[in-house]
Amino acid sequence: MNNETTKVTGGCLCGRIRYEAEVFLKNGYICHCTICQRSTGQPSEITVPIKAGTLKYLEAEPKYYVSSEDGKRGFCEQCGGRIVWQALRAEDDWLTNIHVGSLDNPSEARPSSHIFVNTQLPWYQLCEELPVFAEEDLDALFEFLKEERNPDL
Numbered sequence: 001m002n003n004e005t006t007k008v009t010g011g012c013l014c015g016r017i018r019y020e021a022e023v024f025l026k027n028g029y030i031c032h033c034t035i036c037q038r039s040t041g042q043p044s045e046i047t048v049p050i051k052a053g054t055l056k057y058l059e060a061e062p063k064y065y066v067s068s069e070d071g072k073r074g075f076c077e078q079c080g081g082r083i084v085w086q087a088l089r090a091e092d093d094w095l096t097n098i099h100v101g102s103l104d105n106p107s108e109a110r111p112s113s114h115i116f117v118n119t120q121l122p123w124y125q126l127c128e129e130l131p132v133f134a135e136e137d138l139d140a141l142f143e144f145l146k147e148e149r150n151p152d153l
């Protein structure tokens, strides 16, 4: 895992939402869960974790849809551009992540794992060299990431 953080900026398609944040740019996820599939209308969602507490909206704030007991999805009400998966509980903020295509320089980001591969579409293969985690493996992965990103906890 590459645990460096990088200052980034980004926003939605119409520009109404603009943000800055410190992110783990080389530690993105490709999430194949069914909620991401429905929410994006795509086979997966690719996101970059945000360093807890560093996400700032510079103009408008997103609208949110609560998509599970853990998180809500922020999007622009004007253009529909999807921006963020925001943890519902403050203590889970280390899991909050930004959608890679909303970054001003998405080419700088690198995914480092596939998650929820148990619902990955069989015809959809990308970044095949990366480690994969099914739903039942995620508790162990997240426990590891939580400790790694929150040395003070």
Ligand SMILES: [Zn+2]
Binding pocket: 012, 013, 014, 015, 016, 017, 076, 077, 078, 079, 080, 081
């Ligand atoms: Zn917009």
Ligand SMILES: [Zn+2]
Binding pocket: 031, 032, 033, 034, 035, 036, 037, 045, 116
């Ligand atoms: Zn997902």
